Amino acid sequence: MTPVTHCAGRTLALFGLGGSGLATADALRAGGARVVCWDDAEASRAKAEAAGHEVSDLRTVDWSGVASLVLTPGVPLTHPEPHWSATLAAAAGVEIVGDVELFCRERAAIAPGAELVAITGTNGKSTTTALTAHLFRSAGRDVQMGGNIGTAVLALEPPAAGRLHVLEVSSYQIDLAPGLAPTVGMLLNLSPDHIDRHGTFENYAAVKERLIARSERSLVGVDDPACADVFERAVEREMRLHARHLGPSGRHLPVSVRQDLPTGVSLSGGHMVLMRPYDGRERLLGGVDGISTLRGLHNAQNACFAAACADLLGLRAADAHVIQNGLNTFGGLPHRMEEVGRSGNTLFINDSKATNADSAEKALLSFDRVHWILGGVPKAGGIEALVPLFDRVARAYLIGDAADEFARTLSGRALSRRCGTLAKAVAAAAADARQAPGNQTVLFSPACASFDQFRNFEARGDAFRALVSELAI
Known part of the structure; x- marks a missing residue:
């Protein structure tokens, strides 16, 4: 506490x-x-x-x-x-x-130099938070992890010299924490979400941007337009502050898994490369190829953020291989691209945390061909944004309130079947996959909220895991 x-x-x-x-x-x-x-x-x-x-x-x-x-x-x-x-x-x-603000004020009062990492974004926050904490723990650091993931921030041990706090923070928490000024702040990505709580996407993005504006150092994803704009504004502010000096200090670093960057963190051939600003020095942070818990381009992005944060906070000085060792030993998080079993030729993936189309897109991009289980309470826009990926879908199995709407979107583009319940969908998808040649994947990535049939995404994912465990091996 x-x-x-x-x-x-x-x-x-x-x-x-x-x-x-x-x-x-x-x-x-x-x-x-x-x-x-x-x-x-x-x-x-x-x-x-x-x-x-x-x-x-x-x-x-x-x-x-x-x-x-x-x-x-x-x-x-x-x-x-x-x-x-x-x-x-x-x-x-x-x-x-909010409670995060109370924590920040207590940090300022009792241990203002204690390191604090705060992570936000629309998707990937929890995985990046857990991976960042794991990298430091695997190097022997005293790490406290919480916030919007797992443990409430004030239930953690207090800030202290030599202790690192790694917090996942939601837009709601940032809105209630005007004093949040982390040592390193991360903004992973931005896509429409929680509009009911912020009124507009612009308001939602502006709340997230506050974290970057107040951070001592920041890492900002630049692969989506809204985040790229946040990064550009951050650099412009820094340039104005340093207008009378030789140049900015490199306080803000961009992160991309889709483009090579002259400075910041890029992905090249499965390896994460940090190009330090203004001096042109390049450093290899580690690789993600072959790590099943970091499958997919979105997890490569999460790993880029975590590894870059580790580098910024000096982890490289302890052991040249400590970041790679941490990546290799990361166990992943439940309900986020989680391998929950195999039955014959079929791998079952629990991605119940995918509560919107943007998150489901990351899962679909991770596989060439899937038997896709989806549905629940649809978000605005449904799955229209995923149409370009429908050629990856062997068949879609629809559940919950979204079934009729999603069937219309899929019609003429991919085979689909209304299953109603998750149990029927798992049985149907497993049967179809079993009859198909070669290795198959059943992907549960709902692209919806869970509240029509489950109390939350965790309960939904637990149900999927239990249904898979009951299949005949």
Whole structure:
């Protein structure tokens, strides 16, 4: 736990008593603050009370005595409209922050030199976060990993000299963390997502861009137009700041797996190459060919970011092969291009985390021919963007609410079958793959949210894994 000592003696209101909310309440109390908690769900309130927290309806609180409202990231701050607790706080002139902001302020108070890596983007955040942490851990570093992945940030050990925190941060968390200024910030990519919470894609991208603007050093993907624009603006700001000097310091580095870059990180023949800015020095960071947990161009991009971060923070000095050793031993993450089994000639891939077309595209590009299981609650645009990849689809097996819409998109372009449920889809795809010659792949990459049939993508992926395990080998 990271006790929030800089809030000692203050009263804070907290809304949202899920996992991160309870961890925040614990950390604030441990640091000496008074925390008044609330949640709209009675079960969540009961759990907080059982843990000894002060639970009181924030509608009845005297806001004149409240220093801050700590809002859980899952609660709307601006769109489609502010949550009622945010409206009350704003009317009283009370600042609204999140747990990441509290962590950053505590870092500034107790260990301002402690290294912090923050990773954001539309897709690939979790894999890049886990891989980055793994590279440092495999080199013997003291690493704490959390944020939007796994462990709430305030449940981690506190910042300290020699300790590295690697955080995945969502747009919601960045929106609530004006003081987030990491040692290294990463922006992987940008595509339309969470528009309901930000109003427009431009607003969503602008929130992500804040991370880069505040980072001491940054790595920015330049293979999509929105991210390339972010990088160009970052360099322009740096040029203005250094206008009276010999030139910029190379604070921002571009990353690409589709083009050779004069400076930054590029992919060449399966090898990641870092070209240092302004001096022309080239350094080989490592290779990803043959690493099954880093299959596909999108995972090569994730690896480029993680390896470049390791290089920026001096990992190369410890062992010339430490980055490659870390890449080779990375176990991957559940539900993200996860190999979950083989049945006869067929490999089964669980990519349940692919909740939009952009993420599913990365999975389709990783294989020449697939039996593709997809569907659920469709995102805006459906799978129209994937039409150029339909020649890779032996057959599509459709489930959930999106089945009719996706069948229309696939019609005349790829074979498809409405299966309704995941169990029927797995059985049908496995049977078709078994009858096909040569090695086959059944790819579960839904391109949809899960909420029509499953509570989240993890439950959906677990169900797929269980169904595969039941197949006759």
